Amino acid sequence: xxxxxxxxxxxxxxxxVLVLLIALFVFFSISQERFFTSANIETLLSSAAILWVVxxxxxxxxxxxxxxxxxxxxxxxxxxxxxxxxxxxxxxAVPAIVLTLAFGALLGGGxxxxxxxxxxxxFLVVTLGTLTLFRGVVNLWSDTRTEQVITPVLDSLAFxxxxxxxxxxxxxxxxxxxxxxxxxSTYFGRDIYAVGGSPDAxxxxxxxxxxxxxxxxxxxxxxxxxGGVLQVARIxxxxxxxxxxxIFDAAAAVLLGGTSLAGGVGGVGGTxxxxxxxxxxxxxxxxxxxxxxxxxxxxxAILIAAVGLDRLQREGSLNVRLPRGRxxxxxxxxxxxx
Amino acid sequence: MERATSQTAQADDxxxxxxPVLVAEGLHxxxxxxxxxxxxxLTLYPGEIHGLCGENGSGKSTLLKIVSGLIAADAGRLLLDxxxxxxxxxxxxxxxxxxxxxxxxxxxxxxxxxENILVGxxxxxxxxxxDWRATRRRAAEVLARLDLRLDLSTPAGRLRxxxxxxxxxARAISVDARVMILDEPTSSLTDEEVEAAxxxxxxxxxxxxxxxxxxxxxxxxxxxADRVTVLRDGSAVGGGPLGDYDRDGLVxxxxxxxxxxxxxxxxxxxxxxxxxxxxDLSIAGHVERASLDVGRGEVxxxxxxxxxxxxxxxxxxxxxxAEVRGEVEVDGRPVHVxxxxxxxxxxxxxxxxxxxxxGLVLDMTVRENLLMARTAGxxxxxxPRAAFERAAVDGAVERFRIVTExxxxxxxxxxxxxxxxxxxxxxxxTDPRVLLLDEPTRGxxxxxxxxxxxxxxxxxxxxxxxxxxxSETPELLLLCDRILVMYRGRIVAALAREExxxxxxxxxAMGHA
Numbered sequence: 076x077x078x079x080x081x082x083x084x085x086x087x088x089x090x091x092v093l094v095l096l097i098a099l100f101v102f103f104s105i106s107q108e109r110f111f112t113s114a115n116i117e118t119l120l121s122s123a124a125i126l127w128v129v130x131x132x133x134x135x136x137x138x139x140x141x142x143x144x145x146x147x148x149x150x151x152x153x154x155x156x157x158x159x160x161x162x163x164x165x166x167x168a169v170p171a172i173v174l175t176l177a178f179g180a181l182l183g184g185g186x187x188x189x190x191x192x193x194x195x196x197x198f199l200v201v202t203l204g205t206l207t208l209f210r211g212v213v214n215l216w217s218d219t220r221t222e223q224v225i226t227p228v229l230d231s232l233a234f235x236x237x238x239x240x241x242x243x244x245x246x247x248x249x250x251x252x253x254x255x256x257x258x259x260s261t262y263f264g265r266d267i268y269a270v271g272g273s274p275d276a277x278x279x280x281x282x283x284x285x286x287x288x289x290x291x292x293x294x295x296x297x298x299x300x301x302g303g304v305l306q307v308a309r310i311x312x313x314x315x316x317x318x319x320x321x322i323f324d325a326a327a328a329v330l331l332g333g334t335s336l337a338g339g340v341g342g343v344g345g346t347x348x349x350x351x352x353x354x355x356x357x358x359x360x361x362x363x364x365x366x367x368x369x370x371x372x373x374x375x376a377i378l379i380a381a382v383g384l385d386r387l388q389r390e391g392s393l394n395v396r397l398p399r400g401r402x403x404x405x406x407x408x409x410x411x412x413x
Numbered sequence: 414m415e416r417a418t419s420q421t422a423q424a425d426d427x428x429x430x431x432x433p434v435l436v437a438e439g440l441h442x443x444x445x446x447x448x449x450x451x452x453x454x455l456t457l458y459p460g461e462i463h464g465l466c467g468e469n470g471s472g473k474s475t476l477l478k479i480v481s482g483l484i485a486a487d488a489g490r491l492l493l494d495x496x497x498x499x500x501x502x503x504x505x506x507x508x509x510x511x512x513x514x515x516x517x518x519x520x521x522x523x524x525x526x527x528e529n530i531l532v533g534x535x536x537x538x539x540x541x542x543x544d545w546r547a548t549r550r551r552a553a554e555v556l557a558r559l560d561l562r563l564d565l566s567t568p569a570g571r572l573r574x575x576x577x578x579x580x581x582x583a584r585a586i587s588v589d590a591r592v593m594i595l596d597e598p599t600s601s602l603t604d605e606e607v608e609a610a611x612x613x614x615x616x617x618x619x620x621x622x623x624x625x626x627x628x629x630x631x632x633x634x635x636x637x638a639d640r641v642t643v644l645r646d647g648s649a650v651g652g653g654p655l656g657d658y659d660r661d662g663l664v665x666x667x668x669x670x671x672x673x674x675x676x677x678x679x680x681x682x683x684x685x686x687x688x689x690x691x692x693d694l695s696i697a698g699h700v701e702r703a704s705l706d707v708g709r710g711e712v713x714x715x716x717x718x719x720x721x722x723x724x725x726x727x728x729x730x731x732x733x734x735a736e737v738r739g740e741v742e743v744d745g746r747p748v749h750v751x752x753x754x755x756x757x758x759x760x761x762x763x764x765x766x767x768x769x770x771x772g773l774v775l776d777m778t779v780r781e782n783l784l785m786a787r788t789a790g791x792x793x794x795x796x797p798r799a800a801f802e803r804a805a806v807d808g809a810v811e812r813f814r815i816v817t818e819x820x821x822x823x824x825x826x827x828x829x830x831x832x833x834x835x836x837x838x839x840x841x842x843t844d845p846r847v848l849l850l851d852e853p854t855r856g857x858x859x860x861x862x863x864x865x866x867x868x869x870x871x872x873x874x875x876x877x878x879x880x881x882x883x884s885e886t887p888e889l890l891l892l893c894d895r896i897l898v899m900y901r902g903r904i905v906a907a908l909a910r911e912e913x914x915x916x917x918x919x920x921x922a923m924g925h926a
Contacts, residue, residue, distance in 0.1 A: 269781075276772060
């Protein structure tokens with residue numbers, strides 16, 4: 076049974092990062108006595124909650140062969156929207172969360188999704204545009220000021236515990252399971268792989284490709300807005316500055332987890348491992364007293380190494396020695412079946 | 414049926430004699446769990462055209478990849494001029510005189526024909542930069558050697574696919590290749606282009622090059638090859654001068670049993686009421702006022718040259734083209750086909766010619782591909798029912814005789830013929846009224862071809878109307894009740910089965926009345 080499980084894991088694209096994660100975890104546990112304590116593990120996990128939900132949303136977008144640069148701006152915008160709903164309009168805390176999530180889905184699906192899926196514009200151009208555009212709206216709306224948001228609901232969301240486990244960890248688990256269900260156990264989950272694998276074949280099979288694309292950007296917007304709410308809960312305020320770099324961490328986590336920029340392969344399981352890897356690295360290094368710049372250097376190096384490793388596994392060679400012209404000849408000669 | 418032409422293609426005994434230039438002996442190759450080659454042999458003599466035959470999965474590609482240096486054999490050896498050799502990569506094989514031309518082009522589309530022929534280090538250099546005049550002269554010499562007429566300054570990307578192939582052959586000749594591997598060079602060519610390719614192959618033969626020719630079309634093998642090697646299950650099961658074989662014998666060797674003969678004539682039943690009715694369908698520049706009917710259980714063929722508008726007509730019926738004018742009725746109900754989802758709801762299904770890009774999602778499993786079209790109309794947040802899916806997939810795998818480890822295997826791992834059966838099963842699972850098929854057996858070996866014909870016949874008997882476009886006239890003559898011939902976007906002839914033959918169809922297809 077255990078060997079079967081092991082073999083199943085080994086066939087996954089995130090296997091390499093999983094091994095690295097375990098190694099890293101063991102390393103910090105042995106070398107730092109303050110690392111493997113329940114308090115520190117709780118901190119490690121809770122601090123990853125925002126990156127976790129944003130990365131899950133981004134995973135779906137990548138599986139369809141797209142990308143969403145605007146998620147960080149959307150996260151900040153959702154925070155400001157929550158503050159406006161709760162402070163200015165007097166919407167109670169919980170309905171305000173629901174409205175904020177709907178707002179995120181609307182922004183993601185209605186603007187990014189519509190322009191990419193229906194109008195057929197390039198996802199890089201569209202989300203690069205909305206990255207700046209949404210950030211501009213954030214600054215305009217907030218007047219670049221941080222606004223306090225004081226509510227026991229958000230407080231408990233960020234800091235309370237249920238049966239000894241912090242709520243953010245419960246939220247992570249629930250989000251992950253819901254996403255895993257959508258990915259593996261719905262026709263929509265299959266659609267995103269079909270659209271990412273071959274949009275033409277998907278369309279020809281009767282799959283509504285534009286709707287699928289709109290839906291994944293809406294889902295990514297919703298999860299970014301959720302990240303925005305969690306951010307407000309964590310710092311007790313809506314700040315126009317948050318989320319400006321989260322897209323890089325999220326992209327690193329998703330790619331480390333084996334989802335490909337080319338679309339059609341990967342999934343949220345790998346992304347979860349990617350996020351945990353980044354969180355462990357950051358936490359372990361800070362516990363060790365290593366400057367946070369090292370975290371950036373190591374993350375970057377490992378990201379490149381992981382993607383290279385994946386290519387090595389699939390093609391048996393990196394083709395590094397071959398000059399350009401020869402390489403294309405060799406690559407195309409390998410085509411054809413029989 | 415295709416006519417065996419064994420007597421016209423007798424091996425000329427002056428070719429393919431003397432000392433072999435290349436010998437492959439006892440090659441073994443295993444891929445994760447699959448024993449692809451089990452002691453395969455291949456012997457090539459200078460100045461012969463050597464037909465390499467075998468079904469998909471028989472090990473042809475693996476054998477050729479080893480010979481061309483792309484992969485290494487686990488066991489066995491290669492002898493070049495009697496001396497053992499080992500190639501680390503295709504560059505080394507090329508340096509030793511073994512060149513490979515596959516269906517996928519390796520030309521740089523933006524560079525000229527001359528630059529592509531002499532790509533790399535072989536352009537004539539001056540102290541500063543490249544001597545273009547000398548380069549062109551050298552490229553022209555190479556083309557002259559092959560008796561080819563191509564404009565040297567045309568960018569390669571603007572050439573027709575068959576001309577691109579010629580440029581690739583010319584490039585190989587420019588390095589004095591002695592072994593030329595042509596892996597299915599003719600599979601997407603028109604008859605005239607095939608003839609041009611054969612001319613080049615004959616020139617290669619005259620120049621003493623050993624040419625390996627792979628084709629699924631046996632009549633091509635019989636037209637041009639001097640000797641053959643037949644592979645089955647990873648080893649050579651026969652070979653020698655082509656004159657020793659007739660068509661049926663070769664097929665028997667390839668598939669290891671007798672080919673099933675189709676019995677179609679008894680089961681033909683026309684229906685008076687058409688399931689598909691098309692009136693004055695036009696696509697500007699591609700199809701002009703096409704009108705046709707397909708009856709219940711009737712198979713209508715579309716013949717014509719490549720580019721005559723056959724694929725455009727099928728695309729338009731399935732909602733893949735904008736700006737389509739005309740009327741379409743399925744089962745008496747008018748349809749405005751706007752997109753594939755809509756076409757499917759009207760009862761249409763479409764097996765496209767491009768299996769890998771349009772027919773399947775290669776990253777996904779056999780199961781997911783099989784059920785993709787059938788489940789496309791369901792609510793997207795529904796959960797696929799495992800029991801239903803397993804039953805549906807098991808049923809299709811059995812009925813269509815799809816060779817796969819399981820429904821959870823990636824469809825990319827299947828052979829071409831089995832992939833095509835998955836495409837067919839996928840569309841028949843939608844229970845269509847009308848099945849559109851474009852080149853239903855392209856790149857499929859004889860065994861799988863016969864199975865596909867059998868499956869189509871079964872679908873016909875269950876009342877599905879079919880519109881089949883094919884470049885292979887014998888296929889149309891075998892399958893169809895009626896054959897429509899297209900020429901430059903128009904349907905120029907409608908022939909009943911009894912009055913159709915290859916010559917007549919060819920005449921109409923060329924635009925002669």
